[in-house]
Amino acid sequence: MRLRPRLSPVMDRFIAAQFFGPFMVCLAAFTAAYLLGDMFDRFDDLIRYGGLGLLGLEYFALKLPLIISQVLPVACLAGVLLGFALLNRSGEVLACQQLGISRLEMAVPVLIVAVLISGFDFLISETVVPAATREAKYIYSVELKKRQLxxxxxxxxxxxxxxxxxxxxxxxxxxxxxxxxxxxxxxxxxxxxxxxxxxxxxxxxxxxxxxxxxxxxxxxxxxxxxxxxxxxxxxxxxxxxxxLLRFDPEEFSLWELDRYIADLRSKGLDPGGYVVDRDLKYAMPLACVIMVALGMSLSLDPLPRNLSLGRSFGLAIIIGFAYWTALGITSALGRSALLPAPVAAWIPNFMFAMIAIAIFLFGEER
Known part of the structure; x- marks a missing residue:
């Protein structure tokens, strides 16, 4: 009786590396694009207040943690699509499938890396991002614009x-x-x-x-x-x-946001959108795993898709845009009290997770 081949630890590391390398490249590219967009958006103020020197560099450096946290899900998706486009082009995915190695076995090492990235996203969102964002806001509003605090x-x-x-x-x-x-x-x-x-x-x-x-x-x-x-x-x-000192949601850690919401309610005030923002702090890191699962479903077929690098990158941009659009719509509905806060925060994750599962199961039947 012939035993069914299984991935070895070496193969696990190889497949994980094929995702992690393109993921880091995509993360750097998206972060740079975000920074350039923010710089052009504030260009008039930077020129007017002399923010093109060290003070401006310090401001944008402090914004990096927030930017990285926000682009991680899309970078995960692009990393999977690009990494497996390279594997498909060289025929390595097809070779694994001909050996009887299932798509799920190939997906496991990548999903493990995605879980680690999700944990990293949650960690920096609770520690580095609030402090760095508050300091960046202070530099821009007080030191750069010379406003009195x-x-x-x-x-x-x-x-x-x-x-x-x-x-x-x-x-x-x-x-x-x-x-x-x-x-x-x-x-x-x-x-x-x-x-x-x-x-x-x-x-x-x-x-x-x-x-x-x-x-x-x-x-x-x-x-x-x-x-x-x-x-x-x-x-x-x-x-x-x-x-100047009114905190935006990204300037709060979870425990600070919980305390702020409780304080508003104790005064008889409606915390409004802050409740949605609290649930988003749980939902957003998990989006990294969901985007990776969706990318794996699109990349691994019984007969692998012939996606070029350009098409893979374009597909990642389209799906990422669709995710952020859905998140923006449901968040707005939640802040307007038209949807319960947990529903508004988690609907996009649920929708895209169901899409990933459906594509994966449909591919298994083909």
Whole structure:
């Protein structure tokens, strides 16, 4: 009885290396393209504020971890397609299949590497990316643009020093340029509290804040509080002043994001899109494994596909674009509360995983 051939450890390493080499090349290419796009997008500011020197280099170097984390799934897909296009061109995949080695056995070493890449993505997203992204934002907004850093955080509440005192804000909706629960503390010459104003919301219309639910109080020397008729908060600030230290989702680690969401809910505020962003922190690293599985399904056929290097690279770009489009649509629906947060974050992964499984099983029947 003739035993069915199985891959040896040497063959495992060979196939894994055939994926990992093109993957690293694709990762470098996509990262460079992303950096160039970001540089051209900010070119006017870099010229105006003199950011083409060491400060600009430091800014883009600090953005590298975030960029790498974002392009890893597409680089995984392109690496698989290019690596197996080379193997198919030399006939090595067909030779393995003629020896009776299954597609699943050839896929296992590549999937193991993909799991390691996924773990690496999750690790840097929780450690390096938040710190580096915050520092890059500080360099760009404060050191490069020479803005004054006024805001500080205290228990995740935003405090801003203004000319006549302090302004505190519970929440800043950066997308809609809206503040919630704003309090203006006006101080006298001896730094005692003389006036207090509170508004439920304030929305920036491009030139001024449109406020609602404003209440004003005057505090006398003896501590007597008198409500006044003043219904206007003069903040003297723009959304950019609040946004300098308002963290974007990629600037949070998971535990920081969990704490921030819990803090907003404890104040009766809606965390909104932050819940979707928290689920995305789990879903995005897994996309590396799903993209590799999809690439393996497309590359390994009972009769291997004759994909050239150019076609493989183009196919990776198309699938990657489709994935990011689907992710953008479902994330937007989740942030608008039209979809539950877990569904919005995980639907693209589920869809592309089902496509990969379907292609693999269909190929097995052919």
């Amino acid at each position: 006024k805001a500080v955080f205290a228990n995740r509440r935003i405090w801003v020093r203004v000319r006549d005192g302090f302004v505190s804000v519970d929440n800043l909706d950066k997308k809609n340029s809206q503040l919630k629960n704003i309090t203006h503390y006006q101080l006298d010459d001896d730094f005692g509290l003389k006036n207090l104003q509170h508004a439920n919301t304030a929305k920036w219309n491009g030139s001024t804040w449109v406020q609602s639910g404003v209440n004003s109080f005057q505090i006398a020397e003896g501590g007597t509080v008198t409500k006044t008729a003043d219904t206007r908060l003069d903040l003297g600030l723009t959304p950019a002043d609040f946004g």
